Amino acid sequence: MTLGIFSLTCCEGCQFELLNFYDDFAHVLNFYDILNFSLAQEENLPGPFDVALVEGTPETREELKLLKGIRKQSKILVTLGTCAHLGGIQAQRNFKESEVKGKRKVLPVSKVVDIDYAITGCPINREEAYQTLVDIYHGREPYQINYPVCFECRHNQVKCLLKEGKPCLGSITRGGCNAICTTNGFVCLGCRGPVEQTNLYKIKEMLKKYLTDKEINQRLEIYGEFVDNIIKEGDRH
Numbered sequence: 706m707t708l709g710i711f712s713l714t715c716c717e718g719c720q721f722e723l724l725n726f727y728d729d730f731a732h733v734l735n736f737y738d739i740l741n742f743s744l745a746q747e748e749n750l751p752g753p754f755d756v757a758l759v760e761g762t763p764e765t766r767e768e769l770k771l772l773k774g775i776r777k778q779s780k781i782l783v784t785l786g787t788c789a790h791l792g793g794i795q796a797q798r799n800f801k802e803s804e805v806k807g808k809r810k811v812l813p814v815s816k817v818v819d820i821d822y823a824i825t826g827c828p829i830n831r832e833e834a835y836q837t838l839v840d841i842y843h844g845r846e847p848y849q850i851n852y853p854v855c856f857e858c859r860h861n862q863v864k865c866l867l868k869e870g871k872p873c874l875g876s877i878t879r880g881g882c883n884a885i886c887t888t889n890g891f892v893c894l895g896c897r898g899p900v901e902q903t904n905l906y907k908i909k910e911m912l913k914k915y916l917t918d919k920e921i922n923q924r925l926e927i928y929g930e931f932v933d934n935i936i937k938e939g940d941r942h
Contacts, residue, residue: 792929
């Protein structure tokens, strides 16, 4: 099968994570012929592609054209990382009206083209990405975790930071990171996106014990388009 890995507006951290341990990445080469991966090879070939991984958000006309072209040339399109999946850090600009005036709104990839699967995280979990590619190769539906980070905190015997008065988003954030932040004493910032059927109104009520409305909205902005409808105009900054 052929694979193309593409970068839109982003830090390219997820692509670097793919290459973090070359022995693991080399395993993918047993299944895929990589035609396009500008971060790792000098010569890049045009499609069509059996699978395309897309990192980042389309923020220019050229990137929008590129993304639509990738979709047309790819049987399966997978978003790579939180920026592509939800808009991520750069989508927080959408909530700062003074900064976006006259600029194109930051959109996740799924708002521009149809996607088939999403690999979440900032950066991604490398093993999760590899397994997704292997599952696709074998014609299996990739497994997507839909339990919160709290589950992994329990498994790692981490005390609940929310109960300790710390504004943690682990209860509504998709697991799969092995609770790396909370295990090391940092609150979950929600980088893997929300679990399905997340009640964001409830988490806002809970966080009001520790943060102002403005601070809560700033925390939730990482969820991008997912929270756009609950952050009221009067709360934006």
